[in-house]
Ligand code: C2E
Ligand code: MG
């Protein structure tokens with residue numbers, strides 16, 4: 001108690017702490033305005049089929065250009081949205097926008113990140129159902145990506161939420177696998193449709209044998225559950241070759257493409273359609 005009071009007093013009188021808090025409040029306020037006025041945008045990063053090397057999906061990633069400050073990373077503002085009650089509005093915006101946009105890309109699946117704060121909401125399934133209906137996207141094209149943090153705290157509820165969501169037809173992926181504590185026995189019960197290997201495991205794969213073995217073992221672990229595996233954060237050809245060899249069927253990373261505006265994805269698809277429509281003789285020549 002005494003310690004707590006001491007800390008409270010310190011926060012009160014420490015000008016640096018005041019400045020921090022003020023900055024955080026200002027950021028939160030700006031974020032609220034951005035959400036309300038629809039100033040957030042989405043970037044889409046291609047997901048690449050490891051055997052054909054064609055784009056077969058995209059991951060939607062939220063972007064915020066904060067007025068007077070420039071772009072703020074989602075790693076910074078998502079946690080703030082989580083603790084300030086903004087995550088639901090933000091999440092709903094992202095889900096709706098991603099589904100609406102992906103509607104025009106019938107050959108692609110679309111992955112949308114969901115934070116614990118959304119997932120925890122008992123009404124989450126209802127609003128996913130609502131967005132699916134409103135945007136008329138085929139549910140099986142939509143993947144919701146969740147990270148393991150929340151899962152670990154509430155395994156029972158997570159399992160139930162996943163079950164309910166899957167009755168809508170959407171797919172569920174476990175994001176950032178290998179970055180935390182997931183243990184195999186316990187992953188099995190959740191019924192994930194896909195596992196995404198965290199970028200941190202892919203990073204050092206061509207640098208040392210031990211890192212390579214670590215990645216290989218992690219992919220093998222995921223595959224032992226008979227779940228398809230995506231590798232994220234592929235920046236080099238060597239990394240792409242390695243993760244493909246280990247059994248990842250889907251690749252994502254700057255080596256293939258950075259997250260890009262929706263129009264770029266449309267252009268990529270159009271270019272591909274044009275190529276597909278060319279007479280065989282010409283393409284072969
Ligand atoms: P994530 O879901 O694991 O997304 C992948 C992140 O890795 C993205 O960062 C992407 O731009 C980055 N990335 C992809 N390929 C490469 C690569 O080759 N090299 C490197 N260095 N980075 C790569 P981003 O967009 O900054 O997002 C960071 C995290 O913020 C996401 O990690 C996700 O957890 C969260 N996030 C992003 N958008 C949303 C959203 O709409 N809703 C929620 N709840 N979270 C989001
Ligand atoms: Mg993700």
Ligand code: MG
Nearest residue numbers: 175176196232
């Ligand atoms: Mg990830």
Ligand code: MG
Nearest residue numbers: 175176198199
């Ligand atoms: Mg990540």
